[in-house]
Amino acid sequence: MAAxxxxxxxxxxxxxMALWLGYFANRPVYTHLPPxxxxxxxxxxxxxxxxxxxxxxxxxxxxxxxxxxxxxxDCPRERLPIRLQILLGGAVLYDAxxxxxxxxxxxxxxxxxxxxxxxxRYELVARMVDxxxxxxxxxxxxxxxxxxxxxxxxxxxxxxxxxxxFDGRSVTYIP
Amino acid sequence: MSxxxxxxxxxxxxxxxxxxxxxTPACNPLYHLGALGFLYYWVVAxxxxxxxxxxxxxxxxxxxxxxxxxxxxxxxxxxxxxxxRYASDGMIAMMMVHMLREFALDRYRGARWFTWFTGLPILxxxxxAGISGYWMVWDMLAQYIAIATTEWLDWLPxxxxxxxxxxxxxxRLDDRFFTLMVFMHIFVPLxxxxxxxxxxxxxxxPTINPPRLLAGGTLLMLLVLSVVKPAESQPPANLDxxxxxxxxxxxxxxxxxxxxxLGNGAVWALVAFGTLLFAVLPWLPPLRRAxxxxxxxxxxxxxxxxxxxxxxxxxxxxxxxxxxxxxxxxQAVVSPDLCVACGICVGxxxxxxxxxxxxxxxxxxxxxxxxxxxxxxxxxxxxxxxTGDARIMVFGCDHGYDxxxxxxxxxxxxxxxxxxxxxxxxxxxxxxxxxxxxIVLAGCSxxxxxxxxxxxxxxxxxxxxxDPMLRxxxxxxxxxxxxxxxxxxxxxxxxxxxxAGRLRKLAETDTGDxxxxxxx
Numbered sequence: 001m002a003a004x005x006x007x008x009x010x011x012x013x014x015x016x017m018a019l020w021l022g023y024f025a026n027r028p029v030y031t032h033l034p035p036x037x038x039x040x041x042x043x044x045x046x047x048x049x050x051x052x053x054x055x056x057x058x059x060x061x062x063x064x065x066x067x068x069x070x071x072x073x074d075c076p077r078e079r080l081p082i083r084l085q086i087l088l089g090g091a092v093l094y095d096a097x098x099x100x101x102x103x104x105x106x107x108x109x110x111x112x113x114x115x116x117x118x119x120x121r122y123e124l125v126a127r128m129v130d131x132x133x134x135x136x137x138x139x140x141x142x143x144x145x146x147x148x149x150x151x152x153x154x155x156x157x158x159x160x161x162x163x164x165x166f167d168g169r170s171v172t173y174i175p
Numbered sequence: 176m177s178x179x180x181x182x183x184x185x186x187x188x189x190x191x192x193x194x195x196x197x198x199t200p201a202c203n204p205l206y207h208l209g210a211l212g213f214l215y216y217w218v219v220a221x222x223x224x225x226x227x228x229x230x231x232x233x234x235x236x237x238x239x240x241x242x243x244x245x246x247x248x249x250x251x252x253x254x255x256x257x258x259x260r261y262a263s264d265g266m267i268a269m270m271m272v273h274m275l276r277e278f279a280l281d282r283y284r285g286a287r288w289f290t291w292f293t294g295l296p297i298l299x300x301x302x303x304a305g306i307s308g309y310w311m312v313w314d315m316l317a318q319y320i321a322i323a324t325t326e327w328l329d330w331l332p333x334x335x336x337x338x339x340x341x342x343x344x345x346x347r348l349d350d351r352f353f354t355l356m357v358f359m360h361i362f363v364p365l366x367x368x369x370x371x372x373x374x375x376x377x378x379x380x381p382t383i384n385p386p387r388l389l390a391g392g393t394l395l396m397l398l399v400l401s402v403v404k405p406a407e408s409q410p411p412a413n414l415d416x417x418x419x420x421x422x423x424x425x426x427x428x429x430x431x432x433x434x435x436x437l438g439n440g441a442v443w444a445l446v447a448f449g450t451l452l453f454a455v456l457p458w459l460p461p462l463r464r465a466x467x468x469x470x471x472x473x474x475x476x477x478x479x480x481x482x483x484x485x486x487x488x489x490x491x492x493x494x495x496x497x498x499x500x501x502x503x504x505x506q507a508v509v510s511p512d513l514c515v516a517c518g519i520c521v522g523x524x525x526x527x528x529x530x531x532x533x534x535x536x537x538x539x540x541x542x543x544x545x546x547x548x549x550x551x552x553x554x555x556x557x558x559x560x561x562t563g564d565a566r567i568m569v570f571g572c573d574h575g576y577d578x579x580x581x582x583x584x585x586x587x588x589x590x591x592x593x594x595x596x597x598x599x600x601x602x603x604x605x606x607x608x609x610x611x612x613x614i615v616l617a618g619c620s621x622x623x624x625x626x627x628x629x630x631x632x633x634x635x636x637x638x639x640x641x642d643p644m645l646r647x648x649x650x651x652x653x654x655x656x657x658x659x660x661x662x663x664x665x666x667x668x669x670x671x672x673x674x675a676g677r678l679r680k681l682a683e684t685d686t687g688d689x690x691x692x693x694x695x
Binding site for chain 1: 197339392423
């Protein structure tokens, strides 16, 4: 009888362990994004203009340098900060001035942001200043977008492709 | 901290007592958590090798190949996959409970710091291996984990903030990503095995295999679970969509919702703080009471017999070359960093002989804070106080039930750091000198001695299966052993009462010439 009870007890313990493992292996379900929302991702990796102008080295300066170091131009390492502005439906979604990476701020500027937005139709405007200008923008793009629930909408930036790219299911660029 | 530890200790003590009854002390799963972790590891490794044969690395191929394993060969591939998942979860469960229990039982400080400390990389590596495994399926859960993990890594300025860009849209992702994941998922568990080996370096005679019955039950449980609730993929990954709802594996992925709730920086802070706390815990207050002095060797009495080195549960004694010129090959050498002053070595020493009269009672190895000579004196003092017709001398240990609560005129209680410290000759001594009618040896639960081998070595010595053996002449019916968890005071009380009854019956038939007594 005692042995029977012991076997029964073991079966209960093993069943409890199985329930524990089986349930928490994929339950409860986690809601990462409400079902009526979409996600806008802003991702920019871009090198802004140098803070100062390049200067041509004199002949004397070049001769004083090691032969393998004799580059004719002396360019300052530090880059300007990038000013980035995103407007969605006329409201500011993101507006920041971001410094370049690196101790001397000589690297690229990197921005990665996520915004959970209610699904729907919006006017989207993306602007960037990567130079020393004080008025206007170096890059600007606008479009009408239709965000569907659960959509992953990307605002990408590729200078070689002309600037901002809107990657989503329904995008109509405004010229 | 002490309060938390006390509560945890009581909780474990009650659980252990309950499971002792259900599984027997030899198969109590709480006494084999580390070994069960190993068992789960081997299941994960074996099933992983099978799954890898059929797994295709590629953005589109990965998901398809796993679906094929799961459904086209559900009877073996599907079961293998489920075993792989559930055993991985089981490994986390065992690891966490093991860690919590070692903390509760204060087995992470002093000489045990190394084993605790090396548990930290194991923790990290098991998580890294598990999380990289989830990536490889490349379903919506994998997509969620991949993006959240890379965003979390990108938060560190040193990383550069560009890894998550690989998952912006399908065009950016290439097959090399899966090659990297496969490499990680195979390399990390292999390296883990090496770290596990390091983890056990300061554990003498480690148990890495659970008892067969427990292993069988665990494997059967995993198999039934795998058949009843097979592991399945979530919908295939699609970078155009956000994985809005995901069925998380809460054993491996509880940090991910925190990233959403608190932000990546806060999760980094939590992880860094948790890691640091884990790492420095052995040296944090509350500090132990003044540390017991470690065992010392007395070369004049050490004949290099090696028994202390063989019995030390912490590998704190080595046999070194003789330094005193006496005609023995070796001598015991104690490593103070590893010694916890449990006294098991004293119990193993053949020179810890209370009958000695010609010379002072100094054994080859002894505890300076509790010399064996003092124990003999305490025995005589306790015996002088004993009255009645069934005088019992109880030798208890510091980690079992506090037997001192049971002291009455007929029962004297002497405490030792570990029951393994009692040389069998002392049992003979008490009975042959008529210092008591019976002896009770009370220690931790049979399956789980606080000092690992105290109970086992004592049982073996009494059974004449291990040196130093109890002399043949000692009447076995006058010795009672009670191995019970510290919460089971009632067991000890009941067994002592029953033992007293048996001793009285013996007295009725006793001629006064007990074998040992007669020999003296």
